[in-house]
Amino acid sequence: xxxxxxxxxxxxxxxxxxxxxxxxxxxxxxxxxxxxxxxxxxxxxxxxxxxxxxxxxxxxxxxxxxxxxxxxxxxxxxxxxxxxxxxxxxxxxxxxxxxxxxxxxxxxxxxxxxxxxxxxxxxxxxxxxxxxxxxxxxxxxxxxxxxxxxxxxxxxxxxxxxxxxxxxxxxxxxxxxxxxxxxxxxxxxxxxxxxxxxxxxxxxxxxxxxxxxxxxxxxxxxxxxxxxxxxxxxxxxxxxxxxxxxxxxxxxxxxxxxxxxxxxxxxxxxxxxxxxxxxxxxxxxxxxxxxxxxxxxxxxxxxxxxxxxxxxxxxxxxxxxxxxxxxxxxxxxxxxxxxxxxxxxxxxxxxxxxxxxxxxxxxxxxxxxxxxxxxxxxxxxxxx
Numbered sequence: 167x168x169x170x171x172x173x174x175x176x177x178x179x180x181x182x183x184x185x186x187x188x189x190x191x192x193x194x195x196x197x198x199x200x201x202x203x204x205x206x207x208x209x210x211x212x213x214x215x216x217x218x219x220x221x222x223x224x225x226x227x228x229x230x231x232x233x234x235x236x237x238x239x240x241x242x243x244x245x246x247x248x249x250x251x252x253x254x255x256x257x258x259x260x261x262x263x264x265x266x267x268x269x270x271x272x273x274x275x276x277x278x279x280x281x282x283x284x285x286x287x288x289x290x291x292x293x294x295x296x297x298x299x300x301x302x303x304x305x306x307x308x309x310x311x312x313x314x315x316x317x318x319x320x321x322x323x324x325x326x327x328x329x330x331x332x333x334x335x336x337x338x339x340x341x342x343x344x345x346x347x348x349x350x351x352x353x354x355x356x357x358x359x360x361x362x363x364x365x366x367x368x369x370x371x372x373x374x375x376x377x378x379x380x381x382x383x384x385x386x387x388x389x390x391x392x393x394x395x396x397x398x399x400x401x402x403x404x405x406x407x408x409x410x411x412x413x414x415x416x417x418x419x420x421x422x423x424x425x426x427x428x429x430x431x432x433x434x435x436x437x438x439x440x441x442x443x444x445x446x447x448x449x450x451x452x453x454x455x456x457x458x459x460x461x462x463x464x465x466x467x468x469x470x471x472x473x474x475x476x477x478x479x480x481x482x483x484x485x486x487x488x489x490x491x492x493x494x495x496x497x498x499x500x501x502x503x504x505x506x507x508x509x510x511x512x513x514x515x516x517x518x519x520x521x522x523x524x525x526x527x528x529x530x531x532x533x534x535x536x537x538x539x540x541x542x543x544x545x546x547x548x549x550x
Contacts (some may be wrong), residue, residue, distance in 0.1 A: 170463075170476070172483065178455065184448040185484045185531075186491070192441020192527055193492020196434050197512075197520040198499060203430040204516070205509030210420045211413040212351035213260075213276075217287045220382035222395055223412045224255070227405040231416040233354070235260055237376035238404070245402050246381045251389040252398075256281040259367040260379040265360070266336035269320045275312070275358045277337065279367025287382055288348075289361055295331055295346025300363055305345035306337070312358025313347055337370045354420075356507055438523055445488075446531040449481070453535035460539050470540050477535050485528035489521060 176182050213232055214223070224246055226236035246255045259279030264272045280287050280300065288297045289307060299305055308317060308329055317335065318326030329335070333344045337360070350359050362370070368377050383406075385394050391408050398406040407415060421427055453460075460473060500510045 170459075172479070178452060181448050181452045181455075182484070185445050185452070186488050188441050188444030188448060189485060189488025189524055189527060190491040190495070192437050192445070193489045193520050193524050194495050195437025195441070195492075196523045197493055197496040197516060199430050199433045199437070200516055200519065201496060201500060201510050201512045202508070203426065204513065205511035206354070206426065207417060207420060208511050209352055209356075209509055210354045211416040212353055214409055214413050214416070216290045216350055217258075217382070218290070218409070219286055219384070220256075220409070221385045221391055222383040222398065222406050222408055224381035224383055224398055224402070224404050224406045225379070227403065229405060231419040232412065233260075234419075235379050237374065238378040238381070239376050240378050242378060242402065242404065243381055246383060246398060246404075249394075249398055249401055251386055251394045253384045253386045253389075254284075255384075256284055256286045256382045257364050257378050258287050258380040258382055259364055259371065259377060261367075261371055262357070263338050263360075263370055265317060265358070266339075267317065267320065271320075273316050273358065275317070275337070275360045276353060276355070277360045277362065277367055277370060279362055279364040282363045282365050285363075289350050289359075291349040293347045293349055297346065297361075299345035300361065302343070302345055304334075304341050304343045304366070305362065306335075306342045307346035307348050307361040308344055309350045309359040310347050311350075311352065311356075312360070313344075315358075317358050338372070340370050342370075352507070352509070438527070441524075442527045442530055445484070445527050446534055449484070449531035450534045450538070453477070453538055473539050474536055477532055477539060481528040481532035485524050489524045492524070493517060493520065 211232060224242075226238055228236055240257070243255060243257050246252060257279075258281070259277070261277055262274050263277045265275045266272055278287065282301075285297050285300060288300075289309070292307075293310055295307065297307065300307060313329040315326060318328050319333075320326055329344050329347075331344055331346065335342050335344070342360075342362070348359075348361065353359065371377055381404075383394075383398070385391055395406040395408060395411075398404065463473065497512065500512050503510055
């Protein structure tokens with residue numbers, strides 16, 4: 167009976183391919199769009215992930231996400247250092263400054279100032295140079311994507327020559343020398359990331375009374391992080407979050423205060439609806455064309471259970487093929503975009519999500535056909 171079911175399914179190649187293409191489209195949309203969404207949302211807290219050494223981030227209590235900088239006075243650093251359970255606490259500056267390029271144009275950069283003595287909070291991977299080179303006069307480290315693209319030297323042909331060690335740029339009318347190239351995770355704004363020392367970053371930044379963005383804290387061995395964050399808040403009046411809690415705070419801000427989830431959710435829903443409409447209608451029409459064959463099987467004594475298994479086999483077959491093609495195209499798309507500015511993250515849970523969506527579409531399509539076949543009278547064979 168399985169062989170007969172497959173023959174019925176593939177008898178009309180046009181309808182068979184239509185069902186598979188409908189499911190492929192649905193699987194592709196339900197996998198690709200969430201992968202782009204997850205990639206985009208992970209970029210919102212990528213800076214926190216890159217700074218992996220501190221256990222706790224201390225900041226102004228009104229900060230809502232990692233780029234919502236509300237500067238502190240430098241004296242807050244010493245208050246945090248004096249709290250029991252803190253092994254060390256280091257300052258960090260983070261702000262947006264304009265870089266003047268060789269052709270006179272300006273590019274906004276994400277400037278990060280690290281503690282002069284320890285350089286804690288630096289880039290995760292150095293491609294050229296060393297992080298210790300930041301101690302050289304006017305030294306900065308630039309991320310590789312910014313060095314190649316937005317901070318590159320423009321040419322008459324419109325292309326850009328990547329920055330290299332020894333090149334200079336102007337940051338807020340101050341000379342800066344590139345002493346290293348680093349690899350960092352792209353941020354939500356995809357702006358060039360520039361690392362320098364904390365004291366130099368304060369010179370680059372516009373003069374303000376407060377310039378300390380974050381205090382990075384390392385807990386003593388065996389210290390409970392939840393208790394230490396509570397102690398820091400109680401003693402300083404500042405906000406204190408573990409790295410994971412700060413990521414969650416940033417993630418939830420973008421989830422609740424932007425239209426990104428709604429936009430991607432609508433795309434996924436449309437993919438599901440269109441896939442269900444195409445696959446369901448085509449699968450049902452295929453069943454209608456094979457009603458006489460099902461009637462013959464019923465007249466020969468085939469039970470409804472056997473006919474139901476035949477239809478389910480057809481649905482599982484086209485669902486598996488369509489799901490595999492959609493997931494494969496998504497993986498190919500993600501691989502081809504791996505070095506581009508496009509955000510893309512493809513965790514294994516996404517396979518289960520799209521698989522559940524395709525399964526629902528197949529169940530819907532199979533139910534339409536099952537109801538028709540179960541109600542079928544064998545006498546249809548002898549009509550006309």
